[in-house]
Amino acid sequence: MTELxxxxxxxxxxAPSTVERPRSEQQLIGAVLRAVARGEAVRAVGSGHSFTDCACTDGVLIDMSGMQRVLSVDQASGRATVEGGIKLDALGSQLARHGLALENQGDIDRQSIAGAIATATHGTGARLANLSxxxxxxxxxxxxxxxxxxSGESDHDAFLAARVSLGALGVVSAVTIQCVPLYTLRRRDVPAPLSDTLAGVEExxxxxDHFEFFVFPYTQIALTRRMRRGAELPTPPPGWKRYLQEELIENWALGLTCRLGRGLPRAVPRLNRLLAGTMSVSEVSDRAYKVYATVRRVRFTEMEYAIPRARASAAVERVLALVERRRLPILFPLEVRFSAPDDALLSPAHARETCYVAVHQFQGMEYEAFFRGVEEIMDGYGGRPHWGKRHYQSAATLRERYPQWDRFQAIRDRLDPGGTFANDYTRRVLGPVSPDAAVDR
Ligand SMILES: Cc1cc2nc3c(=O)[nH]c(=O)nc-3n(C[C@H](O)[C@H](O)[C@H](O)COP(=O)(O)OP(=O)(O)OC[C@H]3O[C@@H](n4cnc5c(N)ncnc54)[C@H](O)[C@@H]3O)c2cc1C
Incomplete structure (x- = not known):
């Protein structure tokens, strides 16, 4: 029976033709070879936390959840080799036992490591690059x-392509991570006037170490979040305090407000002001991997764009003005983060000091008019979409935004000339696979 x-x-x-669940690299190779022998396409899937159809296939879906082992840890070099399906939450606690940690993380930890790097998943920190x-x-x-x-020493170009690959080059069975010594994060959230926040955003x-802010449309307050890294012992908050903040305020209250707004879209500006009114000063200090990750129970869809950092304030002002001008019922806050440049060929932060602007819409509510309007704004800044979040770009509009586009395509033609790892998403955003078709891209 077909598994949806x-x-x-x-x-x-x-509706994949087959779902394979390998438990070792050997079994993974077997699954790929069986698919190729039948002439079927192959897609690996991690935790399914992308908002695009990047993991979808009607061919063979390789579910990586059986490959979650830590293979080796070298404390002296700080390097850990892990299977591609390992989830970031399990990784964080296992690295901590060896006195190690990831250098930076995003705001949830449910993703698999290989799925996260395939789309260039990132956190915030102007001096810190994305996970890949x-x-x-x-x-x-x-x-x-x-x-x-x-690696950097062996087939360097293929390594730079495979770090952020959209799953289009093959299946990542294992990765070696350069970790850092286990550290503590002190996170401080402070509501601040939006105008002040925008005026000083680059500073x-x-x-x-880490700075970001959230702003609900129709309000003038930003919730600023600063995180400082340190070697001191953590002083974690009592469980009830975290429960109150994360479960009751960030999830239960948000979910209730979203459901109200979905039924009564005209009330959204007032509901947003109500939510913004609940924002308060708060502090958390704990081991970093426990601070980065938040709980997200309210389901939504999302678009996120990477733009030059210097355009951050202007872009945020324009997105907020778009929502107000069109009276759009947008219940989720914008999230604004920062990243250092990196060298992965298809990283949205490739060779550019980056600001990420994310917009969201609650599950079941119309989002396309808003997202298309946001995309038009981001186009004006040479915006590069997050590969795992909604966007409407194609290979034709993207190639000029990536200085190393042709280098990536050359690697793709070399590693996957038959298009085994293509799907509708890669055909849209990367173009066709055949080396003969390369001139058309
Ligand atoms: C609630 C929520 C919060 C999020 N927060 C952030 C955030 O803070 N920062 C951010 O940047 N993004 C964030 N994201 C987006 C998310 O990190 C990315 O979409 C990420 O790619 C999801 O990882 P995954 O393991 O679920 O991968 P999937 O969605 O399962 O797959 C993503 C891509 O990777 C490919 N892939 C998966 N495994 C492999 C493998 N072993 N080998 C080769 N290719 C593979 C898939 O084919 C697909 O193309 C968030 C998403 C959600 C739902």
């Missing part, structure tokens, strides 16, 4: 069943 697959948000679905930049080596199972060991990004 859906993503976390519940809005991307597919922490990878120093990876093992890639290609359509021929060969395992390529890629704030520079002056803090």
């Amino acid at each position: 697959w859906t993503n976390w948000a519940g809005d991307q679905r597919c 930049a922490q990878i120093v080596g990876l093992r890639l199972v290609t359509a021929s069943g060969d395992v390529m060991e890629l 704030q990004a520079e002056d803090n």
